[in-house]
Amino acid sequence: MKTRLWLTAAAGALAISGSALAQAQTQSQPQSPKVDEAQALANGSIATPHYGAWGFDLAGMDKAIAPGNNFFDYADGAAVAAIKIPSDLSGWGGFSILSELSENRVKVIVEEEAATAPLAPTTSDAKVGAFFKAFMDQARVEQLGVGPLKPDLDAVRAVTSRDQLAALMGHASEGFVSSVFNVSIDPDEKNPDVYSVHLSQSGLGLPDRDYYLTAQFAAQKAKYQLYVAKLLGLAGWPDSDAAAKAIVDMETQIATASWARDEERDPDKTYNPTTVADLAQAAPGFAWRPFLDAAGLPDVDHIVVAENTAFPKLAAIYAATPLDTLKAWEAFHIIDSASPFLPDAFVQARFDFRNHTLSGQPEIAQRWKRGVSVVADGMGEAIGKVYVERYFPPESKAKMLELTAELKAAFRSRIEKLTWMSPATKVEALKKLANYTIRIGYPDTWRDYSALTIRADDLYGDEERSQAFEWARQIKRLHKPVDKAEWEMTPQTVNAYNEPLFNEVVFPAAILQPPFFDPNADPAINYGGIGGVIGHEMTHGFDDEGRKFDANGHLRDWWTPEDAKRFEALAKRLGAQYSSYSPVPGGHVNGQLTMGENIADLGGLNLALEAYHASLHGKPAPVINGLTGDERVFLGWAQVWTNKTREASVRQRLVADPHSPPIFRVNGVVRNIDAWYKAFHVVPGQALYLTPEERVHIW
DSSP, X not given: OOOOEESSSOSXXXXXXXXXXXXXXXXXXXXXXOOOHHHHHHHTOOOOOOOTTTSSOGGGOOXXXXXXXXXXXXXXXXXXXXXXXXXXOSEEEHHHHHHHHHHHHHHHHHHHHHHHOOSSOOSHHHHHXXXXXXXXXXXXXXXXXXXXXXXHHHHHHTOOSHXXXXXXXXXXXXXXXXXXXXXXXXXXXXXXXXXXXXXEEOOOSSSSTHHHHOGGGHHHHHHHHHHHHHHHHHTTOSSHHHHHHHHHHHHHHHHHHSOOTTGGGOTTTTOEEEEHHHHHHHSTTSOHHHHHHHTTOTTOOEEEESSTTTHHHHHHHHHHSOHHHHHHXXXXXXXXXHGGGSOHHHHHHHIIIIIIIHHOOOSOOOHHHHHHHHHHHHSHHHHHHHHHHHHOOHHHHHHHHHHHHHHHHHHHHHHHHOSSSOHHHHHHHHXXXXXXXXXXXXXXXXOOOTXXXXXXXXXXXXXXXXXXXXXXXXXXXXXXXXXXXOOSSOTTOSOOXXXXXXXXEEEEGGGSSTTTOOTTSOHHHHIIIIIHHHHHHHHHTTSTTXXXXXXXXXXXXXXXXXXXXXXXXXXXXXXXHHHTOOSBTTBOOOTTTTHHHHHHHHHHHHHHHHHHHHHTTTSOOOOBTXXXXXXXXXXXXXXXXXXXXXXXXXXXXXXXXXXXXXXXHHHHHHTTOHHHHHHHTOOTTSTTOOOTTTSOOOO
16 A cells, blocks of 8 residues: 655656756746757766756746735746647646656667667666667567567456456566556554555456546546557447447446545545455455455465445445456556557557646657656666766766755754644654655665566567566565565656655755755755755655654554544535646646645645755845745745646646645645745735735644
8 A cells, every 4th residue: 555645646647757958947837848859968967957047037027926825826827838748748737847857868878778688688778778678679569569568368268257257367477467466565554663465445447436436537537448449440449439328337336335535645544454264255256365365465465455435335336347348448457557568559549548638748659758768667777877977977966965854953943843743742743743754866876776587679578577476576575574775766767756655855956956856946945845845855744645654654642632533623624625726627736636645745845945045144134036035935945836737737637636736735745834824925915915814833
């Protein structure tokens, strides 16, 4: 059961990846920055983005907008208006620019290795090159056709019972096979020093249950059925149209029985330890023991179930669904997952639905971009080791360690001054803060890929073996002490996260660049940028999820009942604010789903501002371009979230992403900070104005 909390949407379906090359900027926020790609690659480096003379893009502001009416537009309006989203993306902004930079740096690395990679490499670097080489050999992919699919689909065709199919689903973590239940191996929430097997709901092919159950996504659901039929037809599955309808009907039943995303955010509700025998009694109709045996977990009896009330319903749906429909469902999901590694007809069909229909992306990314993504997903730390050597200077890590110490001190000060928290709970909160582990740049130990077999002529097999390698690595650690030094992100990832079970915050190397961090920028801008990010991740340990884990990462109630009630009342007020925000017609932010991120944003900016004040040591802040220090901290935070996103992607994120849209990660935060009102002379009658009593102060 995943507990870690990302700064922005995690890599995957919701992540924004780069598209056009980033270049140095001296004035406005880039629309779609470009550089001479050939020269950049020949030099082995690509320029980092630059924002103005002192770290902020003054030309990106829209000073015709009053800060109190729309601070996002005031700070970023001209920059956002100038953005032209690249045709192979669903959005563009600060994260995308750095993702683009990282992507192109990784391209240099993998292409160098691919140039000399043998057919069957033995070293990690050579395997990276061979993997990329296999992906780029489209001619061989076309030559092989649907042949690589045949063993997987033959295994589905050979199934003669639901129990056999459940056993087949047990292999879901090893390749392209899918399951109606997800199995993972993670630290146990009540004892994070040991690993436990976790089970959670699964089975949907659309981004969220709302796509099946609400009228706003009816058109996407209809197109999904056509997509299912098309893939089945391309693979030669019989009666593809009828099978597609049956599959979507089955998934609609699964959606009805599944928990909503906001329900899944409560770690108390999703921690339901049980035995296999008790689970089989509570949720009959699914062959749990064959499923777990096939997953490589024959001796496991203690398991943690997440959505426990959904499991009996999901098992009943499985038991009542005709076997032919279940087999067609499995066949479709195998084909769908494998499509990026099959001939172009499959690739284009997948893009047309998953990227174009669901996210509004006009064009598919170039093949090399997709290849970089695949190899980085399968062998990310092998690439990361080279990335760090080339692109992460030691002084950046030193400065980050200094900043995190300052943010911890600011957090300690704010906890001590809280008026709503009792002394008893403060003691525990301060203990938790003191125990924070801060990880910067890259892991201390790199992953060993010696057991992974990669061939330059077997793309489909490379991907299957990569997934099987990762699952085997997880199974092997099941009976060992938890490795708390392991990272969940690679150094080249533009993101950050908080892991409540380890009581740690992690900042990969790639995020430590403008607009987040620039060693040459005005300190106030850095405090508003990377300082806000550091504060965000630290605050996650005290948001509505993170607060339920103690100083040692145990899921334990360390709050007095009165303090818990006061916290929940404050969180509820903040959630009501966000639920009133509407970024697109008819679409609203889900204040409960985004609660943790909103609390972290608010806490993060408060901590950044306090840390900046402390850094002045009682001296007045300098005024730059007529802007005070406080103004620049707020502007630094706003600049991080400069972004434009296609409407289809916005609607998808509203139901599937626990992060609020960028405009509200700015406007929704600043209006609850008293210092912002003073800095920008915000007065009653302006759109963002809240009376002092309406403002929410948590951390």
